[in-house]
Structure formats: structure tokens, C-alpha cells
Amino acid sequence: MKVRVKSHWPPGHIRTPAYLRGKIGQIERRIGLFNNPEDSAYRQDGPQRELVRVRFHMADIWGARAERGEDVIEAEIYAHWLEPV
Amino acid sequence: MPHDHHDHSHEGLSPSGHPYRADNDTDLSYWQVMEIALRELLIEKGHLSAAQIHAQINAMDSRSPANGARVVARAWVDPEFKAALLADAGEASRAMGFDIGPMHLIALENTDKVHNVVVCTLCSCYPRNLLGLPPDWYKSRAYRSRTVIEPRKVLSEFGLNLPEQMQVRVHDSTADMRYIVIPAQPEDSFGLCEEALAAWVTRDSMIGVGLPSAPQ
Numbered sequence: 180m181k182v183r184v185k186s187h188w189p190p191g192h193i194r195t196p197a198y199l200r201g202k203i204g205q206i207e208r209r210i211g212l213f214n215n216p217e218d219s220a221y222r223q224d225g226p227q228r229e230l231v232r233v234r235f236h237m238a239d240i241w242g243a244r245a246e247r248g249e250d251v252i253e254a255e256i257y258a259h260w261l262e263p264v
Numbered sequence: 265m266p267h268d269h270h271d272h273s274h275e276g277l278s279p280s281g282h283p284y285r286a287d288n289d290t291d292l293s294y295w296q297v298m299e300i301a302l303r304e305l306l307i308e309k310g311h312l313s314a315a316q317i318h319a320q321i322n323a324m325d326s327r328s329p330a331n332g333a334r335v336v337a338r339a340w341v342d343p344e345f346k347a348a349l350l351a352d353a354g355e356a357s358r359a360m361g362f363d364i365g366p367m368h369l370i371a372l373e374n375t376d377k378v379h380n381v382v383v384c385t386l387c388s389c390y391p392r393n394l395l396g397l398p399p400d401w402y403k404s405r406a407y408r409s410r411t412v413i414e415p416r417k418v419l420s421e422f423g424l425n426l427p428e429q430m431q432v433r434v435h436d437s438t439a440d441m442r443y444i445v446i447p448a449q450p451e452d453s454f455g456l457c458e459e460a461l462a463a464w465v466t467r468d469s470m471i472g473v474g475l476p477s478a479p480q
Contacts (some may be wrong), residue, residue: 190467194386194439195438196385196386196436196438198385198412210368210440213439213440216439230439230440230441232441234433240412241413243280246413246414246415246416246417247416247428248349249431250415250416250431250432250433250434251431251432251433251434252412252433252434252435252436253433253434253436254435254436254438254449255436255438255439255440255441256436256438256439257439
């Protein structure tokens with residue numbers, strides 16, 4: 180399934196790397212529910228969030244500057260940062 | 265450093281010509297003070313003892329890449345264990361007897377088509393509960409930023425030149441999972457027993473910046 184990482188820039192303890200925001204990837208696997216660091220960093224009891232591993236092609240992240248476009252980066256992204264493409 | 269001429273200053277160097285390590289007589293940082301305050305309060309209120317804290321420090325210091333090497337060696341000789349490791353590396357490591365606490369671990373298998381390498385761009389997440397403390401370079405800004413931009417160049421600086429047709433998979437430890445690479449078993453090691461194989465598995469090969477090699 181194809182997803183796009185939201186291009187949001189809120190303040191706080193965010194574990195969605197800046198270089199992946201706005202980028203499109205493919206869901207590699209779903210890992211399960213975890214505490215949301217955006218809440219727990221400030222001792223807030225927010226809802227748990229689904230954590231998803233997303234696979235991105237280098238070409239979709241770095242464009243023509245990519246070393247080799249078919250190489251990939253995989254990262255864990257909380258589901259509330261993902262939107263369907 | 266040559267010691268047989270004295271036309272330069274030896275100030276700041278030991279008699280054998282090495283720089284002295286700076287003494288730690290500077291002020292404590294804010295966070296160092298906070299750590300000491302928290303630790304002393306926990307002890308004072310009876311939640312923990314100094315001996316318990318020290319025992320945990322010793323337990324972490326005693327973890328080493330040798331633990332991960334045993335996991336990899338078993339995966340090389342035991343297909344059922346390898347399947348369990350790829351399904352849930354945390355559970356498989358616990359089943360082998362390693363106390364890795366609540367760590368969530370994912371094993372990444374290198375093949376003749378795929379090479380995996382692990383980085384944490386946001387901080388320095390590392391499977392410490394299995395492999396012990398990370399190497400200093402793993403925490404450097406250079407490794408953390410360059411590995412996602414130019415992994416092949418970074419790997420070549422580690423002496424690892426991958427064929428163009430092999431896919432590089434960079435794994436950014438952004439959240440709750442930790443990663444261990446299961447390197448491909450070198451052909452020269454086929455037929456060896458599990459214990460002998462563990463000596464082939466280097467720390468760097470489990471991070472993905474090196475390959476297993478015959479013990480020196």
C-alpha cells in the first residue's frame with residue numbers, strides 16, 4: 180500500500196525524520212500499537228498509535244541526487260503521520 | 265612522534281609524546297546535575313539502592329557483540345531458528361537465553377541481492393540490550409546524516425564496496441524497533457560448528473558496515 184508522510188512541521192518531540200516528510204513510500208509491515216512519543220515526551224496520556232515500517236526508494240527522497248535510485252530506506256513512522264496516496 | 269629532537273614545544277604532551285586527556289574538573293552540566301539529583305532522591309526515598317544502580321551499569325557493560333554473534337551463528341546452522349529470528353528477533357534471542365529486557369528487535373537478512381545497513385538519524389538508537397554499547401562513530405553526525413544520503417560511499421569508507429546490482433536497504437531506527445543484520449555466511453566457513461562460526465561474526469557485520477571474516 181502506497182502512503183505519503185505528512186508534510187507537517189509542528190513543534191515538540193517528533194520522531195518523523197524531516198527528510199521523509201512529504202515523501203511517498205510503500206508499507207513494508209505493520210508493527211503494532213505503541214505509546215506516542217509526541218505525548219509521552221511531555222508526560223501526556225494520549226492514545227497509543229499504530230507504528231508502521233515504510234519503504235522509500237532513494238529516487239523518491241533525493242531525486243536526481245540519489246546515489247542509486249533503486250536503493251531503499253526503511254523507517255518506522257506512526258500511522259497518524261501517514262496519508263493514503 | 266619522534267623524541268630525539270627538541271626544536272618544538274612539548275607543552276601539553278606526556279613524556280612519551282602523547283597528549284594528556286583533559287581532566288574533568290569543569291563544572292557539571294545542567295543534565296549531569298539533574299541525573300545526580302534524581303539518582304540521590306531515588307536512593308534517599310528507598311526506591312533503589314546504589315548497589316542496584318551499579319549492578320545495572322555492570323550488566324550493560326557486560327553485554328557485547330559476542331551475544332549477537334551467537335544469535336547469527338545459530339541462524340546460519342539452524343533453519344528453524346533462522347525462521348523464528350526473522351519472524352520475531354526479540355523472542356528468538358530471549359529463547360536462546362539472552363536477557364534483552366523489553367527490547368523489540370527485527371532481524372534483517374543479507375542475501376546475494378540485498379545488503380542491509382542500520383542507522384539512527386534522530387539520535388543513536390542501537391540494540392544495546394543484545395550487542396552492548398554502540399561504537400562512537402555510530403553516534404557521530406557524519407554517520408547519522410550521510411548513511412541515508414550516500415550509503416554506498418559510507419560503506420566504501422568502511423572498506424565495503426558493494427556490486428552495483430545489489431540493493432542497499434538503509435534502516436533508520438526512528439522509533440520503537442531495534443535492528444540486527446544477519447550477514448550472509450561466508451563460503452569459507454561452511455561446515456564449521458556453531459561455536460566456531462560465532463567467531464566470524466563481527467560487530468560491524470551486524471550493523472551492516474562490514475562482512476563476517478575468519479577470526480585472526
